[in-house]
Structure formats: C-alpha cells, structure tokens
Amino acid sequence: MGGGRMRLNLFQVRIGYATVSSRRIEHYYFSEKDFIPSTTVRGAFLNQLVRDRGLEELERYFFSPGYPIYGRPSGPIHPLAPALGRKRNEYVELPGILQRWGKEDYGKLLAEIVGGSGQERIRPKPKTGDIVVPKSSGKVNFFSRISLDTFIQDNVAIGKGSGSSKTGMLFSYEVKDYGDVWVISNLDVEVTEIHVGRGWTRGLGTGKVVKRGEVDLDLPGPGDVGYCLTPCVPSLLGREFFSAEEVRGTTDIYMSWYTWGKRAGLRPSFKVVREGSIVRVKDVDQDRLMELWPAGLNMMVKVPDMASLLEKVERGLGVRT
Known part of the structure; x- marks a missing residue:
C-alpha cells in the first residue's frame, strides 16, 4: 500500500461577496455551493495569468476548490463523519476512521460511531459534501456546518434602442460572502488578484x-482509502484512472464549457462522485490519477481522517482568520 507524496503551494484568497456556481430558475439565479469549485478557481487564476503575462502553456496548472476559512479552514464532510441527525448540522468523526475503512466494514464503523460519539440517541445521517469546520478534536472529532451570509441583488437589462429597462428582463442573483478561502495548487508564478463569478465589474468576486x-x-495507492477534494470519476471515455473496491458518497453532474457559433455556456456532461466522497482503492496509477487534476477532477488524497487534513491546512496557513 501507499502512493506518492506531493508538496504543493497553499494560497489564501480574500474573495468577500461573489456570485459563483449559479443555477437559473426563470429570472432567479441561486448559488448552489458554499465553496468555489475547482474549475472556477482555475479559470480565475489562469485568466489573470493570460492578461498579465501572456502565458500560453497553462495546461499543467491545477487547483483545489476554494474552501472558506470560517474562523478555521473548512472542507467537504465524508460519509464516515455523519451528522448527529437528519435535521442537525453537527457532525462526528472517530480519529483514523478513513485509514481503518481500508480494512474494516463500512457498516460496522458507522455503528461504532454511534457508540463512541458520547451522544445519546444519535441517529447518524451521512451528508456527503456539506461544508464543515472543526469544532473540537480528541477521542472524537466534532464539526459544524458553515452558513455563509447571503443577500439578493437585482439587475435589469437595458434596451440598446430605448436606453431604458426592457420588459421581463429583471434578474435576481443570490450573492454569498465567501470571506477568505484556501486553495492548494502547483502554481509557481505570482498572481496577486483574481476575479470569480458574475458581477466583478460591480465590485463582486474580486480576490486578493x-x-x-x-x-x-499523500496520494492513495492500492489498498488505501482516498478522500476526494474535487469530484472524482474512475473512468471516462474508455480510459481508466483508478479502480475501486468500494465508493461511498453521492453523485453529481460535471459541468463543462461549450461553444456553438456565437453561443457559449455550461452544459451537464457526465456523472461524478462529489467532493467529500471516499474511495477504497483497488488499483491506481499515479500519473493517470493526476491527468484530470487540471479539469478539477480526481484530486484524491490519503488522510487518516478529515480532522488531520484540516489541521495540516491550518498549519500551512500559519494564522487563524
């Protein structure tokens, strides 16, 4: 067992209010995520590089999602750190539980959480991908779900002919306060400012x-457990990136960019398992695993538990915000 190890750069980006990963329902755009997806982060950084430096060969750069620093670094919760109940936003994790899942049964580990959490009448409910922040650690690790401040911004389209508002063209956008986010990347050139999401000309989404x-x-090897920092996909278009004995998590749809004539936008492309999912790896080739990292896929790391990963990020940041 055991894969490779990589030393990557850790960035702190002060985003503040932004409209990111918006989904449209009629004239309303609402923000689906409490973090900034990997593809959005990468596009923001590389756009700035092209504008500032004119770099052309940018394919090798990859980025993790931007997860909020909510007092402490946050991240996507995994299935073996379940919520204390269906309607509760508190989560519990036993130290080393991801490492143990490589050899032990998932159901037995989940049952052990019930007995070892110290909580009476707990009904564990896995909520893969919820963005959580550590509350305490020790014999048991506790987390709480973050809640970002939100407001609604209204915008109206102006007709070129009339110079006034157009009927039926009032749009509302949900804007979230991401504050500071942490990002892991192999970026080796200086970038001091990026722009993410819609409305940055109106002061939204400008990041320092x-x-x-x-x-x-650490990257997972055969027999290890991998924790997905980005969405993960075992195979795509007939090419296998890793094989799994077992996958626990929830599915999502990967959105890709398309162009058609003068039109461009996002479209659903294929199914993935979302951030926070866990994989019991059967076989993996490290180079193949990393092929899709620039596309915001398969950034899968080996950690004993989620608390250990966030503590490592916190040490790298050097300060609490």
Whole structure:
C-alpha cells in the first residue's frame, strides 16, 4: 500500500461577496455551493495569468476548490463523519476512521460511531459534501456546518434602442460572502488578484491572493482509502484512472464549457462522485490519477481522517482568520 507524496503551494484568497456556481430558475439565479469549485478557481487564476503575462502553456496548472476559512479552514464532510441527525448540522468523526475503512466494514464503523460519539440517541445521517469546520478534536472529532451570509441583488437589462429597462428582463442573483478561502495548487508564478463569478465589474468576486506556505499531500495507492477534494470519476471515455473496491458518497453532474457559433455556456456532461466522497482503492496509477487534476477532477488524497487534513491546512496557513 501507499502512493506518492506531493508538496504543493497553499494560497489564501480574500474573495468577500461573489456570485459563483449559479443555477437559473426563470429570472432567479441561486448559488448552489458554499465553496468555489475547482474549475472556477482555475479559470480565475489562469485568466489573470493570460492578461498579465501572456502565458500560453497553462495546461499543467491545477487547483483545489476554494474552501472558506470560517474562523478555521473548512472542507467537504465524508460519509464516515455523519451528522448527529437528519435535521442537525453537527457532525462526528472517530480519529483514523478513513485509514481503518481500508480494512474494516463500512457498516460496522458507522455503528461504532454511534457508540463512541458520547451522544445519546444519535441517529447518524451521512451528508456527503456539506461544508464543515472543526469544532473540537480528541477521542472524537466534532464539526459544524458553515452558513455563509447571503443577500439578493437585482439587475435589469437595458434596451440598446430605448436606453431604458426592457420588459421581463429583471434578474435576481443570490450573492454569498465567501470571506477568505484556501486553495492548494502547483502554481509557481505570482498572481496577486483574481476575479470569480458574475458581477466583478460591480465590485463582486474580486480576490486578493496571498501565498501562505506549502502543504504535503499523500496520494492513495492500492489498498488505501482516498478522500476526494474535487469530484472524482474512475473512468471516462474508455480510459481508466483508478479502480475501486468500494465508493461511498453521492453523485453529481460535471459541468463543462461549450461553444456553438456565437453561443457559449455550461452544459451537464457526465456523472461524478462529489467532493467529500471516499474511495477504497483497488488499483491506481499515479500519473493517470493526476491527468484530470487540471479539469478539477480526481484530486484524491490519503488522510487518516478529515480532522488531520484540516489541521495540516491550518498549519500551512500559519494564522487563524
């Protein structure tokens, strides 16, 4: 067992209010995620590089999602750190539980959480992908779900001919306060400012970038458990990136960019398992695993538990916000 180890750069980006990953229902755009997806982060950084430096060969750069620093670094919860109940936003994790899942039964581990959490009448409910922040650690690790401040911004389209508002063209956007986010990347050139999401000409989504340090990430090998920092996909278009004995998590749809004549936009392309899912790896080739990292896929790391990963990020940041 055991894969490779990578030392990557750790960035802190002060985003503040932004409209990111919006989904449209009639004239209303609502934000689906409490973090900034990997593809959005990468596009923001590389767009700035092209504008500032004119770099052409950018394919090798990859980025993790931007997860909020909500007092402490946050991240997507995994199935073996379930909520204490269906309607509760508190989560519990036993130290080393991801490492143990490589050899032990999932159901037995989930049952052990019930007995070892110290909570009476707990009814564990896995909520894969919820963005959580550590509350305490020790014999048991506790997390709580973050809640970002939100407001609604109204915009109206102006007719070119009349110079006034157009009927039926009032749009509402949900804007979230992402504050500061942490990002892991192999970026080795300086970027000091990025723009993410809609409305940055109106002051939304302008991010100040600071490199905080470095962080070592272990990659899973055969027999290990991998934790998905980005969406993961075992195979695509007939090419296998890793094989799994078991996958636990929830599915999502990967959105890709398309162009058709003068039209461009996002379209659903294929199914993936979302951030926070866990994989019991059967076989993996490290180079193949990393092929899709620039596309925001398969950034899968080996950690004993989620608390250990977030503690490593916190040490790399060097400060609490």
